[in-house]
Amino acid sequence: MPPVLPYHITHLHLHDVKSMPVPGVQQQGAYLVFWWKEFALGHLFIAPGEAQIEAEFYKKVTAAIAPALAFYTSTSEQERPGIAGMQFEAWKEWMETAFARWQTETVPEAVPVSVVICTRNRAVQLSRCLQLLMQSDCIPAEIVVVDNAPADDSTQEVVRQLENVRYVPEPRAGLDIARNTGVLHARFPLVAFIDDDVVVHPLWVYQVWQAFEDPEVAAITGLVLASALETEAQLIFEKHWSFNRGYTDKQYDANFFNATLAQGPPVWRIGAGANMAFRRSIFERTGLFNELLDAGAAGCNGDSEMWYRILAEGGKILYTPRAIVFHEHRRDMAGLKKQIYSYMRGHAAAALMQQQQHPQARYRKHLVNIFLINYSRAIIKGFPAYRFQYRTLWNQILGVFSGIAFYYRHRNKANRTTAKTYAHSAG
Template sequence: MLKDVVVPTALYHLTVAEALEAGKLASPFMAWLWHEGRPIASTKLVDGHGVCDIASWASQQAVAPDTGSPAAVPHTVSVIICTRDRPEQLDRCLASLAGQTFQPHEVLVVDNASSTTETAEVVSRHGHIYLREDRAGLSHARNTGIAAASGDIVAFTDDDTVLHPDWLLRLEAAFDTDHVWAATGLVIPAELRTEAQCIFELGWSFGHGFVRKDYDASYYQKTRMRGTPTWEFGAGASMAFRRDIFNKIGLFDPHLGAGASGCSEDSEIWYRILHAGGLCRYEPASVLYHFHRADMAGLQKQIRAYMRGHVVALWIQYRKSSDIGNLRRLLISLPRYYLRKVCRRVLHGITVPTCTLGDEIAGYFSGLHHIVKNHRSL
């Protein structure tokens, strides 16, 4: 067990008023502070006094106005869920989708070559559209869903999530101007009962803060020479796009994502959006809960896939855009980053920031090998 991880860690969702009384809660815990139906702050692995301090600070701040109101004429939204051999998780996700305050125009479940008929049975029981895509790979599945969708907006979530009732309401409301081509939401852990889940949340969290952020062409121009960090825009488990933009920028790259190089099909398409002059918006008022990998073997496999996919995505982004910043990150910035982490591990021992270092480096070299092996098709 790592010295900076305590398992299990209780999760609390509190109003600011409730958090001011958090001294009554048992430690350790992780808390999210809510105001007017949306999260505004969080505190991790502290005692009751720590969360009280944050609540006291939050109560004295001017809370940003709620910008998540639905448009006068809301868009129609097609929700797409890609899945493979996880019928129980899918059933849980679809149950939460049924409780949305803003109901989707349609729900399409893309079965990416499951080995049984259970997925189809779950979809039928919920009364949604079942599609099967036998080509392995998340990008193929996402593209199959897009081709069948008819909504103005296509929204994606994963089968290992539970959706806050206002998830879709807030995500749709993010498209309040034609300049917004894509939007992402805040992803919160559904549980932290194992060491692997705590490590992922502390070191690889899907959360990107509590303030709306817009990433546009000016941001792209400022960052392109160092490799625009589109992986910071959000998570593929909670993202949406105007359906017509795929005619401008193309579909998800089948060389990326689970079942191919590993991941980063989401961040690569966000990169294309910025390169084409569009805007990506992070809307933290749109919330869902994600079940992180529960065992260390699953976490290690995930981290290797993350880094392999990230490396391949950098190469693909360079090939498509000619932005030299992608090569700079691939060949200079990442090796330097790993060297610093090696030094930190030698000096301070194994902690959360360095405990997955071996898997990160293995994923990096696996990505380079993938590029060399498949360079003609990438």
């Protein structure tokens, strides 16, 4: 089997280039991300050795950024200038005018947001994350680092070297346990979460704060872009398990919940826990994160189960592609397989817990369809070698079985755990 070649990530800032570059044939693959100033517009994969005919390349780029342009400018493709050749300067002038109403003229130095970073024995990643967060164009009112069942004092040492970062130890292992500790120590009305292996865009904090200007928004998620695609594991994840939910705003509310309840609301589509934020007051209505959905327990999915409860309470969740972070995917295949196993274990357990909360949500049928349709097809398509995305197939299947078994062993605890009350503490 030939090796999977790495992909080089190129961020094309279209407002800064004189013409649209057409990539030549490269041994490496290319992952192009298109920007207009601080707005991410779309992306494009180009396979290693893939020749680019100029006219076809322009069509691909146009298609990649079309949804974002339609959203931001309220125009159809026919109404917009083309991006090819001599039309590019006219396109840039049109973009300058069309995006004028979205431009941020002044950005406050700080906003009343508590940023919580849950971490465990990853001092190098945490240090980079904190340094760049603190250098943002707009900084949060506070940063809380929750040190989750640490094996040493390396995390505390990182925090000790930085001003205005609070260190909170949490001896019990579990991401949702750590998240709950962060919520209870947050002092400000908005609580944002990022993973320790992300790098934030300079305007991330500002865009999180802006998203809550709508008083009906209870929670948000944001755009997660890959920071590197250097290994097969990273490429598999980005192509088949990506945290990227697109380049246009999406709203999830009671209408979405009720319209999808009969099949089980697909709350996992809302976003990623690596980039999410909540109005702190929502925890008074929903309770805290479900600690049964932790690594070492069900696996994960505490974030999507929380979004489910918010929607069930009539809350509104916004996905905004302007709140951007860059995520470092797991580099090795063993790490990816473990991650996907945990995802599917947590997915199955959370789905059944959600149906327990609302029996009319047909998540059991969803899980049956995963096996009868998705996995049966994948087993046939991947046979016999099970390469690339199929390398995690058996981990997925085992994860679902394990999650179902976990739920039935702990179903009597599920309601008590999700009903866990919120009691605010200033730490």
